[in-house]
Amino acid sequence: MSGGAGTRLWPASHAACPKQFMPLVGDRSMLQETIERTYDLPGFEKPLIVSSGAQGPLVQQQLADGGYSTAAILLEPEGRNTAPAIAIAAAWIAARDPAALMLVMPSDHVIANVTAFRGAVASALGAARDGRLVTFGIQPHYPETGYGYIRKGDVIDAANDIHAVAEFVEKPPLARAEAYLADGRHYWNGGIFLFRAGVLLDELDQHVPAVRAAAVDAMAQATMQDGFVLPGEAEFSASPNVSIDVAVMERTDHAAVVPVDMGWSDVGSWNALWAVRDRDPKGNAVKGEAVTVDGAGNLIYVDGGPPVATLGMRDCVVVSTAQGVLVMPRDRSQDVRGVVEQMKAAGLTP
Structure with a gap:
């Protein structure tokens, strides 16, 4: 997912060049770093990128600069939050293989320990293949009030440290964040997911059917232009504006969490x-x-x-x-x- 505006990092991040296209931490841009985490690894296809119409040329330039190829670049006609963005990607994948797994990664995050990240993804594969919607709970190291939290529940797979999700918690006040840090059962919600494309569409159909319908209809009307896949504008714009957490993850009975300590940050602020x-x-x-x-x-x-x-x-x-x-x-x-x-x-x- 590469369509955000990054306004909290103004004036470096701005409409013409949001933070995911900038080398904020290393020599590569954050989008390039995200692609590199799984690029050419065994079992992974080429990346599928969802961005905005205005950012399409930036995406292409970043791919060329990094020497990356892609499965496709989908350009949203307008921003409708993360659920519609993920839904059109799921519809594109499911049209080719409904059982395929999709790893959803925001393109503007820092992950210092890529080995730990890849290990967590490998641990989650079995649960995702079994129909779980897996999220990755980031080990907290301080009582952050700017992140949502995930509380882990019963063990699903002890060998792979996979738990049911007991609760998603919105950004807490400091005292509650301190309690979460102390109890050892709460993790930062990093917004990274692994699930079957068809399962995600089925869950959307159950909980927010208008999102699935808009995504499927938009991709059915998609056209190709200048190397981009352009979903149907009217069909996509009919989708509710809703996050994937609110649309599915907070409602489903099949959410699972894999805890991971991987030096993660969403770099959501100058601090x-x-x-x-x-x-x-x-x-x-x-x-x-x-x-x-x-x-x-x-x-x-x-x-x-x-x-x-x-x-x-x-x-x-x-x-x-x-x-x-x-x-x-x-x-x-x-x-x-x-x-x-x-x-x-x-x-x-x-």
Whole structure:
């Protein structure tokens, strides 16, 4: 899935180049890193990418730069959340093999331990083949309030550490997140899934039939243009705007979770990016033309903007790009989306 806007990483991530197309952590973009995790591995087909119409050329350029080929690139005519995006991919796969497994991966996540990720996927294969909708519960290391959580239930397969899902929990307040961290039964919801394409469509038909109908109809009317698969616009737009968690995972009786500790981050904020980048002995993470004097715990990110110098700053974020400049305390990172909205209202962003 590669259609997000990444507004919480403004001004580096913006409408013309969202975060999944940027090398935020390493030399490759986040989309390229996601493809690389399974590319050419035994048992895996070429990736199937779902993106937006506006981002199609970016996807093609990233594939060319990385030397990757794909099964297809599906371009949504408009954003309708993750359930419709996954549903059109499932319809494309099921038309070829309803029993095929599909591994659903957002393209804008960091996974430091790829070996652990691949091991978790291998552990989940049997449950997915048996009709389970498997999600991967990320081992929490601190009481994060910006993520949803998964509570594991009864053991399904002890050898592969597969459990039934007891509950999906929305983003909790701090005290509850601390309790989740302590109890050892709660995991971060990373939004990565493994299931049969046909099973996913059947579950959608049971719980949110309008999503399945829209996806199947849209793919039946799909056309090819410039190397893209274009689902039927009217049919796709008839789909409810709903996430896969709300549409299926929170309702199904067949959800399973595989716990995994793989150095995961959704890099959903500047604070999250600071946490996954290399830092100096004083905790400063610096990219680009920048210096920090007598500072600690700062993220300074320069990409296409003027050089940055800071003096005596603590736990702050300074971002300098051609699109704009952002300065804030690191603990206000979750509020950037509101800043972007105010910038747009003031006519200061494209």
